[in-house]
Amino acid sequence: MDDGSPHTGQAHRDVSLTINGKRQVVPIPPWTTLLDLLRGPLKLTGTKKGCDHGQCGACTVLIDGERINSCLKFAVTLKGSEITTIEGIGSQDHLHPMQAAFVEHDAFQCGYCTPGQICSAIGLLTEGHAHSREDIRELMSGNLCRCGAYTNIADAIEEAQQGSASVSYKEAAE
Ligand code: FES
Ligand code: FES
Numbered sequence: 767m768d769d770g771s772p773h774t775g776q777a778h779r780d781v782s783l784t785i786n787g788k789r790q791v792v793p794i795p796p797w798t799t800l801l802d803l804l805r806g807p808l809k810l811t812g813t814k815k816g817c818d819h820g821q822c823g824a825c826t827v828l829i830d831g832e833r834i835n836s837c838l839k840f841a842v843t844l845k846g847s848e849i850t851t852i853e854g855i856g857s858q859d860h861l862h863p864m865q866a867a868f869v870e871h872d873a874f875q876c877g878y879c880t881p882g883q884i885c886s887a888i889g890l891l892t893e894g895h896a897h898s899r900e901d902i903r904e905l906m907s908g909n910l911c912r913c914g915a916y917t918n919i920a921d922a923i924e925e926a927q928q929g930s931a932s933v934s935y936k937e938a939a940e
Pocket of ligand 1: 814815816817818819820821822823824825826835836837838
């Protein structure tokens with residue numbers, strides 16, 4: 767089992783978490799980050815590993831609705847928390863409005879940063895501190911995009927903020 771740990775032969779602990787609405791109990795070494803738990807034992811690989819040091823935002827998920835870099839959180843500290851990853855946001859047929867806005871505005875190129883961008887953008891709107899495009903750019907500055915899609919990402923978030931993005935996955939694919 768790939769738990770992302772550099773250690774071997776040491777005790778595992780059961781961690782109980784609710785992920786995308788489903789309660790999970792997983793035995794892991796106590797130093798396992800949430801990111802490595804998601805991508806390893808739980809096989810939720812939509813959450814990406816970029817820097818693994820809190821610098822890029824690729825690993826952003828929502829914990830109790832708050833956007834968090836999952837590479838910086840030990841999973842064992844999150845007992846009882848509600849965690850939402852990109853797999854728990856929208857569906858193939860009914861995209862979350864933020865996902866729909868990203869599609870409408872071509873707010874990605876390679877897509878590697880996109881799950882983190884979308885989780886972060888949803889958290890941003892929940893926080894309610896973005897009152898201008900400049901605020902959006904500033905408050906999204908922890909999510910890097912190597913492809914430089916920043917203008918389109920800001921366009922998408924502005925549209926989602928205005929509540930006008932609602933295309934389905936099928937419509938977006940046409
Ligand atoms: S992988 Fe977590 S911030 Fe870069
Ligand atoms: S779309 Fe490629 S890193 Fe952002």
